[in-house]
Amino acid sequence: MKKIAALPDAVPTPAPVICSPSWALLGIEPLRAAMEYASCRLMDRSGHASGDGHPVIVFPGLAADAQSIAPLVGFCHGLGYAARDWGRGINTGPVGDIDAWLDALALDIEALVAEHAQPVSLVGWSLGGIYAREVAKRIAMPVRQVITIGTPITGEATQTNVSLLYRWVNGTLPVLDDDFKSRLIAAPQVPTTSIYSRSDGVVAWQACVQPEDHAMVENVEVDGSHCGLVWNPAVLKVVADRLSHAPEAWRPYGATAGMPAAAALT
Template structure:
């Protein structure tokens, strides 16, 4: 597990204002071989959103690993994610709110929302809308920093000019009021890594992992370890991943 370093030109921070607090992202880990056994869970609940263009099969192995470790994971329940039609993100989120509310009532505990690619935007925006029901957000290769590059994955959000509107870009960049972990890889191929990085702030972290492509993120052992570590934390006692 590595933290992005600004010492190299290829790793320049996308938020380049003077005094930006990047210390948590700059620290480099030394362990490269992840533990194969996930931390034991105690029934902590997670709602898992699929990879863009795919359905529940894309997260089946991840959910199986989490369930096997003692967590309780749930598919989003709406099949293949093709993105909101004609920029109707608000309508899609209203639809997904019902899923979060139903699951919260069934599990009687705040949920961790795990989104992969575009669906990480659902997770982040839902956490802003139903904050008391959400424990934390974990995203895998999610382009929430929409103004930091071009990404075909965001075309469902384009306006008539062929771009994500400025107001929506600002909305997507805004961090939810719950702990957030953004996991990304420079070898993503589908999402520019700069679009997955946020400046350090209390309750948020950005973690660079050595994964070969966007499609492999949810199946990588280190990514699963990070997710399990985040889920296993005591409620209300969030701390950055120590590696």
Template sequence: MDSFELGPPPAVLLALEPLRAILDYLAGLPGPSKPLPHGDGHPVPVFPGPGVSGCATEGLRQRLQALDYEVHDWEQGVTQWPEDDFDSLLLLLSEQLQRIFARNERPVSLVGWNLGGLYARELAKDHPEQVRQVITLATPFADQPNSTHAGWLFTLLNGGVSPVDEALLWRLSIDPDVPCASVYSPSDRIVGWEECVGNLSEHHRNIEVASVSHWGMLHNPEVLRVVAGLLAEPRHCALRTFIDNCLSRVF
């Protein structure tokens, strides 16, 4: 992507986020209006966003479990930026990933919301042979220091010091060598949607869901439909899907 400075979504729109999140939550309570594809039982760890624990993703995990996946919480409590360095928590998550992989003897799909998506992407870079795909929800992997309202939360959790330097930003923007899908909403009032969009390639695609709040990524029926569809794709077809997606944008 070209380098350019972005600002966070307008602050006035941020005030509407709680109401929109409630509406997305209520919309998701009845469940999907149409049947969703069931999976093959492969493992799916789900990583929460900043300042919350796995309780925030419990509803999504229950829905995915009902679709026949072996779903896992990330087991690290409240999500925050590590006090020492980014890799300290990645090491713990790597140990969990390796345990899940060893028990199932099949690659896992990683699903991450916001900051959780950054961890999922980095895990896939370190262990590509153990990861089937990465699905990120409203994750600013191409983030710049002031492009999201979430930036102030990262700073607060890090003792008042911004935990993100230019070297780390560059590192986070590199795609893993496994199929990745970034699900984003242009109406997100927390994260600038532009920073959730990467370059189309054989390993990356972007999927827009309209009129979904940032918190709604965990509850909105359309997001669930997208995630269920991605998880249900046969592994051997994933690369072909990415190539076809890229070609459709060219011709």
């Protein structure tokens, strides 16, 4: 009887390679960011729910400082939140052991909001979003929610166009071990929103999409540059909506804002 050859084991489909955005997108970042800033200054700021006074900490992106995120901080403050920047000046990236550095940052944030009885919301732009996610896992006081804006939650430098800038401000290239990257991808156990743009010229949008590993994790797509996301009117609208919802009343953004959910991730 003729033997039938065993079928070969199925070859697993390799994970898609996520590359950094094109140089063309990067090249027009300054112009697009300037246009977004102008739109921010002209936007109608009425119609957003009034804040309840809870503290909001905003973390800047790499090489950015309090002035860079002032439009976002001012917007949140104007809504009625106790909003402020992270208090460490220019973000030059972590120094030394990253876990020890983040532990120290969490203690600093605790001190900044110690006078408030309400849970804190943590908002981070780009690299600052990594801080927001990790501080939420470390901080001793209750966290209301985390919002990241153009943040590469995969922790892969190859998925961004900022390696040279990182070396310039930090003196080294960003290197994260596999254990830290696996922990980083896991969202904090609080409502967590990742805002991203497919036309981001600095960070690959796919690197900003977080796995929906619990019921209060979402990805919200906007149209904008990377450098202008912190004053992009569409981003401000999402932030205002998210901050207005207490954890017990939290629902995905599309379900509460009367707009379609984010486009399918294809």
